[in-house]
Amino acid sequence: MSVDKATVARIAHLARIGVREEELEPLAAELSGILQWIEQLNEVDTDHVPPMASVHDQALRWRGDVVNDGGKPEDIVANAPDGQKGFFAVPKVIE
Amino acid sequence: MAALTDLGIAQARDLLAKGEMSSRELTAAHVEAMAEASILNAMVTELPEHALTMADASDARRASGTTGSLEGIPLAIKDLFCTKGILTTAGSHILDGFTPPYESTVSANLWQAGAVMLGKTNMDEFAMGSSNETSYFGPVQNPWRREGDNQALVPGGSSGGSATAVAGRFAMGATATDTGGSIRQPAAFTGTVGCKPTYGRCSRWGVVAFASSLDQAGPITRDVRDNAIMLGAMAGYDPKDSTSADVPLPDFEAALSGDIRGLKIGVPKEYVLDGMPGEIEVLWQQGIGWLREAGAEIVDISLPHTKYALPAYYIVAPAEASSNLARYDGVRFGLREEGADLTEMYENTRAAGFGAEVRRRVLIGTYVLSAGYYDAYYLKAQKIRRLIAQDFRDVYETVDAILTPSAPSAAFPFGDKADDPIAMYLNDVFTVPANLAGLPGISVPAGLSAEGLPLGLQILAPAFDEETMFRVAGVVEEAANFTARPEQWWKSPS
Numbered sequence: 001m002s003v004d005k006a007t008v009a010r011i012a013h014l015a016r017i018g019v020r021e022e023e024l025e026p027l028a029a030e031l032s033g034i035l036q037w038i039e040q041l042n043e044v045d046t047d048h049v050p051p052m053a054s055v056h057d058q059a060l061r062w063r064g065d066v067v068n069d070g071g072k073p074e075d076i077v078a079n080a081p082d083g084q085k086g087f088f089a090v091p092k093v094i095e
Numbered sequence: 096m097a098a099l100t101d102l103g104i105a106q107a108r109d110l111l112a113k114g115e116m117s118s119r120e121l122t123a124a125h126v127e128a129m130a131e132a133s134i135l136n137a138m139v140t141e142l143p144e145h146a147l148t149m150a151d152a153s154d155a156r157r158a159s160g161t162t163g164s165l166e167g168i169p170l171a172i173k174d175l176f177c178t179k180g181i182l183t184t185a186g187s188h189i190l191d192g193f194t195p196p197y198e199s200t201v202s203a204n205l206w207q208a209g210a211v212m213l214g215k216t217n218m219d220e221f222a223m224g225s226s227n228e229t230s231y232f233g234p235v236q237n238p239w240r241r242e243g244d245n246q247a248l249v250p251g252g253s254s255g256g257s258a259t260a261v262a263g264r265f266a267m268g269a270t271a272t273d274t275g276g277s278i279r280q281p282a283a284f285t286g287t288v289g290c291k292p293t294y295g296r297c298s299r300w301g302v303v304a305f306a307s308s309l310d311q312a313g314p315i316t317r318d319v320r321d322n323a324i325m326l327g328a329m330a331g332y333d334p335k336d337s338t339s340a341d342v343p344l345p346d347f348e349a350a351l352s353g354d355i356r357g358l359k360i361g362v363p364k365e366y367v368l369d370g371m372p373g374e375i376e377v378l379w380q381q382g383i384g385w386l387r388e389a390g391a392e393i394v395d396i397s398l399p400h401t402k403y404a405l406p407a408y409y410i411v412a413p414a415e416a417s418s419n420l421a422r423y424d425g426v427r428f429g430l431r432e433e434g435a436d437l438t439e440m441y442e443n444t445r446a447a448g449f450g451a452e453v454r455r456r457v458l459i460g461t462y463v464l465s466a467g468y469y470d471a472y473y474l475k476a477q478k479i480r481r482l483i484a485q486d487f488r489d490v491y492e493t494v495d496a497i498l499t500p501s502a503p504s505a506a507f508p509f510g511d512k513a514d515d516p517i518a519m520y521l522n523d524v525f526t527v528p529a530n531l532a533g534l535p536g537i538s539v540p541a542g543l544s545a546e547g548l549p550l551g552l553q554i555l556a557p558a559f560d561e562e563t564m565f566r567v568a569g570v571v572e573e574a575a576n577f578t579a580r581p582e583q584w585w586k587s588p589s
Contacts, residue, residue: 001471003462015417015461016424016438017454018446027458030516034459037517038406041475044482051477052484054308055294055533055558060337075196081431088426091437 001039002032099124100264104168104321107267111157111167118157118167122150122211125169128265129213134585135236137250137259139174140182140215149211156209165328166209171266173257174215175222176202176312177301185303186220186230186253189448190429199301200333201270201312208328213266216256220450221420222277222305225522227255228513229452237285237506238263238581242547248506251281251522257315258285262581268316268325272302274309275408276502276526279538282315283501283551286540286579288322288568289315291526293558294533295340296326298333306415307338309408309530319539319568323347326561342559350562351569356390360567361494365401366525368503375500375550378542382498382552385574386567394494398486403479404528405520410463410476411531416453417460423448455516484532491557496567499525501538501551525553535561537568541575549579 003011005024008031012019019027077083082090099121102110110116126143133141146169153167177183177195184190198206206212219229226249227235237250238259250259254271258281261269271278273291282289290313297312304310314325327347333339362383367376387393425431425444432443449457463472490497503524512519529536535558538551552571556564 007462008458011458011461011465013442014465015457016421016441016445017449017457018439018442027455030455031458031462034409034455034516035462038409038472041403041406041410041479044400044403044479046475046478046482049478049481051474052481053477054338055484056338056340061334061341063334072196078196079193079428081425081429090426091434091440093437 001035003028003035100128102267103318104165104267104316104324107168108166112162118150118153118211119147121167122146122169125213125265125267129260131586132263132265135238135259135263136233137217137235137256137263138171138214139184139186139217139232139256142181142212142214146211146213153209153211163207163209164324165205167211168209168267169211169213170205171213171216171257171260171269172202173218173254173270173272175218175272175303176270177303178202178212178215181215183215183303184232185222186218186232187448187450187453188231188430189423189445193428195301197301200298200335201302201329204331205270205328210328216254216260216269218256219253220453221303221416222253222272222274223416223452223456224252225276225280225519226512227252228509229450231450234509235259239285239506239548240581240584246508248508249284251284251502251506253277254289254315255281258282258287258289261285261287261315261317263583268314268321270312270329271315272310272312273526273530274305274412275530276523278313278315279526279536279551279553280502280522282538283540283549284506286549286577286581287315287317288319288537288539289313290322290326290537290564291529291535292326292330292561293340293535295338296330296535296559296561298331298336298339300333300335304419306412307419308415309412319565319572320348320351322537323351323565340559345562347561347565350565352566353569353573355386355567355570358391358496358563358567359394359494360386360391361394361396361490361497363396363398363401363497363499365398366499368524371503374544375503378550378552379498379500382541382571385571386498389570389574396490396494396497398490398528400479400482400486401528404483404531405524407476407479407483408527408531409459409520410472411480413456413460414464414473415460417457417464420453420457480531483528487528487532487534495556496563497555499553499555501525501553505544505546505548505550529555534558535564537564539568539571539575540577541571542577543579
């Protein structure tokens, strides 16, 4: 499968990465090369193979639904580029 | 006594225990060597004062009779591990200024064992790379050079800074992480020992995530015994990581019996590659001979889906990365580039903050997870992953461990593969299957190339059988008798 400029622009927007117009063509070529290389997987018959998401066989552990950490609002916002009064500040979202 | 920076962890441990030197002396020698090696660019952050303070605290603990398994030993920490109050960058511009308010479990375990932190090591951005050329802080130089040649070589990646700090003798050991080979390949390129334990052996809590189902921490050291000691201190069950394995932690060092009589060692025929340098195959044959002489039985095995591991990895890993890296949004930490609205701020921040390789993988990951392509790519790769894991399960019915080369070449010059992502990805062809299957693997320096560069052999073992892995690795190490070391050309003549 090869991807075109419009597809690269679409997935870049989905990934929220700004890509300049002149970068779209070279990126499309790069990504197409990688996707074509990946297509060798189609040689393998996987019709009756269940997908594997994790190497762990066991079920995830349970724990009590209790608060075991917290009360650190200063720590939480300490690294924010714009942390104000215990909040993360972002550009205006609602008109 | 030899130079303090030539001591291994086990030797230093014994000298410290006998009171023949202090952690402060040992740490000061490494702090000085680290400063002299700055041209290698192995460190993002050097912490000389912090290290000496920790060394003094260790000496005080020893005086009061409490010692841990790494008491007073100076180590370097890959800049992917969050360290409380100390800059943590993951080799990325997007984490500019990030100072974690918490400590990763693995590094906390090391401090609990008495270790001393020298600094944070350079790495490929978000651990995505096999040459250390993708770091925002510039590439790391391999301490090794070709014989009679001054051309700079890559140290491998992504844990190239950690491998260089250990090979260059300015850290006694270093933490590293391995998602597709990022511990074992740089270890092979620098003549060091690097182990990726079983998935779940070391906690991922507080380690900046790349691909969560594949990421695993492990140590890089100068010999197998030191590696076993350091892994013992790093590993252990952690309730804060839901994929941490609640299994007993064996004494890895005690597994180094040197006795592999009767062990069955598998040699997979699929690990012979077209175009692989002949000297790597010769080294592999040598390794097979060493194990046979030591009393192991060599068994020819087949791992039929091996050639599909790398392309499957380049779906699974970018898919998980695109999801994990969604958190870098200019809101909660690191870099922010303003924009006209929130979406533009996100797009500007991520355009400026991510380097070319990270951007490439996030885009691939976004594509294979997007509507209409999920089944054809992501689901397909997850099915291939099961076949690869099953291949290993089948052969471990009959063999105890597997011997392969660690990497398909020795260290190469900067820029050699920079324009061809797939050529770069092929570096990990021998290491990626163990990540997909969650199995332990270790690279041991086993010989020199014709050009005088180190080459490694890899030993793979069944899940949670690091003891057999270390036992076989110890035998390979002893037979190889790898004593070569890089000239310290970066030191000014005194």
